[in-house]
Amino acid sequence: MKKLIGNKRKNTCIFISGTGTNLKSLIKFSKKKISPISINLVISNKKNAKGLKYADQNNIEKKIVNFNHKNIAENKILKILKKKNIDLICLAGFMKILSKNFIRKFNGKIINIHPSLLPKYKGLNTHERAIENEEKFSGCTVHEVNSKLDSGKIILQERVKISSKETPKSLAKKILKVEHKVYPYAIKKIFSP
Numbered sequence: 001m002k003k004l005i006g007n008k009r010k011n012t013c014i015f016i017s018g019t020g021t022n023l024k025s026l027i028k029f030s031k032k033k034i035s036p037i038s039i040n041l042v043i044s045n046k047k048n049a050k051g052l053k054y055a056d057q058n059n060i061e062k063k064i065v066n067f068n069h070k071n072i073a074e075n076k077i078l079k080i081l082k083k084k085n086i087d088l089i090c091l092a093g094f095m096k097i098l099s100k101n102f103i104r105k106f107n108g109k110i111i112n113i114h115p116s117l118l119p120k121y122k123g124l125n126t127h128e129r130a131i132e133n134e135e136k137f138s139g140c141t142v143h144e145v146n147s148k149l150d151s152g153k154i155i156l157q158e159r160v161k162i163s164s165k166e167t168p169k170s171l172a173k174k175i176l177k178v179e180h181k182v183y184p185y186a187i188k189k190i191f192s193p
């Protein structure tokens with residue numbers, strides 16, 4: 001694996017599938033002086049992902065890669081990443097699971113943001129399950145990506161209180177707001193000496 005140290009900003013690619021509000025916050029962060037990353041590429045598996053507009057608005061190259069044939073899609077992506085010299089992949093609402101092979105072959109770091117306090121509530125419908133289980137808190141986690149779903153090393157977590165009137169929708173909104181702060185912090189943490 002490439003060493004992610006040194007002064008140069010790390011070439012970063014963001015993977016999205018949907019609204020891309022984390023992409024938006026990461027773009028904002030990447031423009032700051034203190035940012036250790038530059039965002040060089042956005043990849044989406046959906047051609048109509050709303051978040052793609054943030055790539056356009058910021059003149060960031062974007063690629064849409066159809067995942068009907070995962071193997072073909074991943075090989076295509078690996079080639080693009082190599083060409084663009086990408087050091088870091090940030091998954092941000094990317095709804096596909098990357099294969100072991102892809103993770104092994106990518107010569108850099110892959111991180112993800114997940115809307116729960118991992119190891120609790122891996123996978124989908126995190127908010128429904130947290131409320132159903134009468135949890136007092138939920139939150140979000142930035143973690144390294146390994147071959148098991150939502151199970152890599154935890155980089156940073158932030159919790160939010162679940163109120164008595166909480167709905168999955170209100171909790172998702174509350175957590176998403178926190179995600180926009182936590183993801184940049186986690187990236188700073190990875191690259192701080």
Ligand code: GRF
Pocket residue numbers: 016017018019020021022023051092093094113114115140176179
């Ligand atoms: C976020 O809640 C993220 O944690 C989850 O999917 C959502 C993506 O939101 N993996 P957005 O596309 O960044 O707005």
